[in-house]
Amino acid sequence: MLNKKVLVAAVIGGLFAGNAAAANLSVSPVVPAYFAKEIIATPAAPVTLTTSASSSTQLTWNIGYNFSQGEVRYVRVECSNNIAFDPATVVTLSDAAAGNIGAINGLGTNVLTFSITSVGGPANNVIGTDTVLLSGDHGITGTDQNVNCSVGMYDQPSQAQAGGTPGLIANTSFSGPYLVFAPSYELVASATTHTADVEANPSFSRFLADAYTTVTTASMGNGGSATSIAYRLRDPDGAGAQNAPFQINGTEITLATLLAPTTSVVVAGDYTLAANATGAAYTGAALGRAQLNGANAATLSSTSAAFTVGSTGFSAAEFDLTVNGSNQIQVSDYVATLKAVSAAPTVYKVNDISGVKFGSIVRNGTELQAPLVQTPNGWISRLVLTNTGSVARPYTISIMTETGVNATAGTVTGTIPAHGTKVIDDLKTVFTTDAAPRGTLNVNVAGPTGQIQGLYQIVNPDKGSISNHVLVRPGTN
The missing domain is CATH 2.60.290 (Hypothetical Protein Tm1070; Chain: A)
Structure with missing residues (x-):
């Protein structure tokens, strides 16, 4: 048995070296694969995710039971009802020489059952630390709920078909998230406050200077944050392996895949301070007094500034607002909305992001x-x-x-x-x-x-x- 344990350690090490991000139901916490919530899928028009594209989109778990030579047990895999396992789904053992996987029942549904038979001989039976790997492309019927899965091994095939606790073998039951549907993009800021100075001449025609403000320009949104204002892909798992949710083909999505060139950021607030002194108040030079990430406003009014951002992300940005001449600076909040336009409206449904506060102007006096x-x-x-x-x-x-x-x-x-x-x-x-x-x-x-x-x-x-x-x-x- 010692040789078997050494072999298992080597096989599992190899499995997880190439399969490091697979959703492993035997560990806590389970690290799922993150897919774009924007994917359009319905029961009437399901979408097949290429979950075979990489190890990070596969499902694995430990056997949890030591087999005897020739022993047969029956596995049930049950996932949320918004997934269907593809007919090409494959189940493998980490030690293929130790056991055989029987025919897979339930392909095309969200519940699979199959048998495991230990065939490796007295020195190489299937043991509890062996792992099962389920791979293949899977259809989904929606992204409003995540795909959670549970697995268990049973004494009899009928018990595996029925599920529940009768016949369930101790230490073989695991559950957790497999596919999580997460928003793919974000607009964030660290709001700042800027003070219009009552002692200016005339009153409130200039700012009090500080770390984020000159006497004529308020640089909003950086707030001491390393990222300041950022429009970017959303990292779904923080320090985890994924930098962005997967798209349908199982690779990380891009802003260009999701968002059309007409996508814009609209910032509500008071812009009378930026108005031209003569002629049309909010065209021409006035557009340059409201800037996001160094770009002039595309359109400007007394209450709104719009910026075309398309699918070009940015970070460490500021929202700069400059007073014109002796215009009075009004008290106002500046709150942004990302107006998202889908680059592929039949494939990805994108949503606006609202309520992102860039900053505020207050007055002293x-x-x-x-x-x-x-x-x-x-x-x-x-x-x-x-x-x-x-x-x-x-x-x-x-x-x-x-x-x-x-x-x-x-x-x-x-x-x-x-x-x-x-x-x-x-x-x-x-x-x-x-x-x-x-x-x-x-x-x-x-x-x-x-x-x-x-x-x-x-x-x-x-x-x-x-x-x-x-x-x-x-x-x-």
Whole structure:
């Protein structure tokens, strides 16, 4: 028996040297073969995976039982119902001289049974550390669930056909994942935060410089991460042998196999800081003020930037956003969506990846808002700003209106005195509109938020009615 054990050690060593990544149900944890979740397969139109392409797509396990000379036992292999074993499936023993594999029953289904007969003689019977290798191409009917398999050896063929515990031989039952369907690509980032500076002139027209920011450009998404923003194949098993899921032919998939040249990344956020001062606001030079991985935006609007990425992946990238001139930098999150377009829509169904945050812009100083300011005839609208600090603080007012209404700005800057109050007695000096006499006022004050307060007041002098509304702090009310 010693010679047999030495031989088995040599055979198993050779098997796993050439078969290192085979899904071995006898080990814990089981390392499955990862296939692309994007593969289109249905019960009506199954797809045959070339699982015979390499050792990493085959299934193996230990016998777990020491045979006597001439002894016959019966094996059951049962996998999830979304796989069918191909008629060309082959079962082999690690020590072919020790035993014979009988006819394989159930080909074309998800359950196989077959016999093992020990024929190697007294010095070379099948023993528990021998292994079984199942190889071949297998059909799948879907990728929404993984393929899990269980194996066991039984005393009688009828017991192997039935499955369950009756007749199951101790230490011969193993189970685990065989094929795992994993997304093949990813868009990731390490979100960063950038601060618009209230002390800039005018306020919030520049950034506070830091490791990821100059006074004019915020470089989002690198966050100290070694990969920063990355659009790439997804490694399904971390430190394991696979670098990407397998495609149908059993080799690692590529982005070009999956994704068409029109695939894009769309980043939602506020882009008014990048707008051109004259002409069309979001064409021409404005496109170069929003860059992903060094490439200009293909299209740009006040709320979105789109970049054509196709199937060319990248890593260690940044999303660069540059302010134009004295444009105000608004508070905003910048959240990306990969708009995936399939390169082979009848073979691979690709999905968008959404909610990838590249970064945020915040403001220092104080921001106040009057959500609804009205300036009807016969009424007086006032804005009151107070400063409890010992330093006079400059302010800037910006106006927002509803769709179809245009505002003309008047006097929108001034100073709140130290330990004092600034009263704008008539808001018609701040803005007028060409339609409905109303709008939203945003007040940015270059001062600590704990020292600055604001109030909107509307008065009907004929009737003596007064309505006061404390200004809100966006994001806190």
